[in-house]
Amino acid sequence: MLVILKRNFKSHAILRAIIYVIFGIIIAINPAGFFNFIGYVLAGYLTLIGLINILEDFKSRKESGHWGLGLFSGIFLLVLALVVLLFANTIASVLPILLGLSIISNGAFQLVLGLNTKSVAWIIYSVILVIGGALLLFNPFASLLILLQVFGFTLIAMGILEVIGFFMFRSQLK
Numbered sequence: 001m002l003v004i005l006k007r008n009f010k011s012h013a014i015l016r017a018i019i020y021v022i023f024g025i026i027i028a029i030n031p032a033g034f035f036n037f038i039g040y041v042l043a044g045y046l047t048l049i050g051l052i053n054i055l056e057d058f059k060s061r062k063e064s065g066h067w068g069l070g071l072f073s074g075i076f077l078l079v080l081a082l083v084v085l086l087f088a089n090t091i092a093s094v095l096p097i098l099l100g101l102s103i104i105s106n107g108a109f110q111l112v113l114g115l116n117t118k119s120v121a122w123i124i125y126s127v128i129l130v131i132g133g134a135l136l137l138f139n140p141f142a143s144l145l146i147l148l149q150v151f152g153f154t155l156i157a158m159g160i161l162e163v164i165g166f167f168m169f170r171s172q173l174k
Contacts, residue, residue: 013162013163013165013166014162014163014166016159016162017158017159017160017162017163017166018159019159020155020156020158020159020162021155021156021159021160023152023155024152024153024154024155024156024157024158024159025152025156026152027148027149027151027152027155028149028152028153028156029152031144031145031146031148031149031152032145034148034152035088035092035144035145035148036088039084039085039088039092040085042081042084043081043082043084043085043088044081045081046077046078046080046081046084047077047078047081049074049077050073050074050075050076050077050078050080050081051074051078052074053070053071053073053074053077054070054071054074054075054078055074056070057069057070057071057074058071092141092144094140095140095144096136096137096140096141096143096144096147097136097137097140099133099136100133100134100135100136100137100138100140100143101133101137102133103129103130103132103133103136104129104130104133104134104137105133106129106133107126107127107128107129107130107132107133108126108130109126110122110125110126110129111123111126111127111130113126114126
């Protein structure tokens with residue numbers, strides 16, 4: 001098992017690093033464009049799966065003479081793809097709000113914990129959570145773009161660290 005892990009790490013480390021850095025740069029430079037691209041990819045995926053379900057159900061109907069669930073699920077997925085394509089920005093604007101509310105409630109819980117344990121570090125952490133959640137809640141689209149940029153920079157760092165790790169552990173991976 002360890003031999004397989006070592007071989008996979010060694011053979012794919014540089015490729016992973018390149019992919020991380022490329023996607024990281026793209027996301028960091030143009031987070032809105034990346035987000036729109038993801039919407040198209042998701043809509044395309046749903047369309048493809050929907051069409052496959054419909055085609056499979058047509059084949060099944062020829063053999064059995066009855067419609068199956070594939071027709072319904074295929075039509076549902078096609079409609080869902082259209083909704084994602086048409087309303088991607090609206091859907092995206094709700095996600096940071098829900099995330100913000102979740103982070104605020106977690107921060108409030110952590111604050112109670114910090115106050116009960118009299119831990120200054122825990123109280124500071126909980127206040128940071130509440131502030132971060134409030135930023136997401138009251139400025140969702142800009143917050144989403146900033147989150148995507150942070151994700152992009154994280155991918156760049158992961159790519160660089162992947163290369164460093166590859167060269168540091170290369171002798172141990174033989």
